[in-house]
Amino acid sequence: MKIEKVRLTAELVRELFDYDEVDGWLMRKFKNGKTRPCGHTPTCNGYGYVRIARKSYLTHRIVWLWHHGTWPQNNIDHIDRDRMNNRIENLRVVNRSENQHNRGLSKNNTSGFPSVYWYKPREKYRVQIKVDNKKTHIGYFETFEEAYLAYQLAKIKMHPTSPLAQEYYRELTLAG
Numbered sequence: 001m002k003i004e005k006v007r008l009t010a011e012l013v014r015e016l017f018d019y020d021e022v023d024g025w026l027m028r029k030f031k032n033g034k035t036r037p038c039g040h041t042p043t044c045n046g047y048g049y050v051r052i053a054r055k056s057y058l059t060h061r062i063v064w065l066w067h068h069g070t071w072p073q074n075n076i077d078h079i080d081r082d083r084m085n086n087r088i089e090n091l092r093v094v095n096r097s098e099n100q101h102n103r104g105l106s107k108n109n110t111s112g113f114p115s116v117y118w119y120k121p122r123e124k125y126r127v128q129i130k131v132d133n134k135k136t137h138i139g140y141f142e143t144f145e146e147a148y149l150a151y152q153l154a155k156i157k158m159h160p161t162s163p164l165a166q167e168y169y170r171e172l173t174l175a176g
Contacts, residue, residue, distance in 0.1 A: 006053035010069040016052065019066050024087035026050060026059060026066070039086075046083040060086045064093075075099040079163045094161075097132065101162035115154075116147045127151045131158050 006012070018027040018035055027035040028050075039050035039059030048059035063086045064072050077094045078085055081104050094102075103114070111117050111125075119126035119140060125147035127138035138154045141147035152168040159165045 006055075008052065008057075008065070008071070010065050012052075013062055013066045017050075017062070017066060019063060021088065024063065024085055024090065026062060026086075040084060042084055048084055048086070060091055063088065064091060077102050098159075098161055100130070101159040102164060111144065113148055113151065115151050116144070127154065129154045129158055 016029060017038075018029060019025075020027060020037075025037045026039050028038045029035055039048040039062070042048055049056045050059055050062055051057075052062075058076075060076050060078065060083075061072060064076055067088045072093050074093050074095050075098075077092050077099050079090050079092060079102070081102060082090070105112070105114055109117075115129050115138075116125055116127055118124075122140055124140040124142060125144055126140050127147050127150050128135045129138060129151065130136070136154075136158070138150050141150060152172065155162065155165045156169050156172075
């Protein structure tokens, strides 16, 4: 038996699913009128998936299609970095570079902050930030606090659309 290819449209997605805007969950509709949450259990990569016509789709992309009526042409970023938070206000379409600006800490980070680390040869804190997939050296600093402030200012300047940069801007503005 041959399976027909299904053209994924907003109309089809809305016919198959309801969307709970409070929790960001897709609810699969059944012919008997009942619904069941789906795509909210994370897989090994931390994202949820839903199946439509025997094909898996990332839940956040289906939520975007359901809500906006168009398939996202670029990456979708979870603003709060929670891969399972599919509330529409937590999703934004970004290019790959912008998506990387909203990453969390790497596994081998020891300072607790991105791009700030102890540079043993100079016995100072070093700050680097990636711009256009190239590391940009910000400087060496005597104290961690100076290094962290330099990182925050560089983040605001070089990644202005990043939610983290906007958070830093608000913090620094309030601090005076």
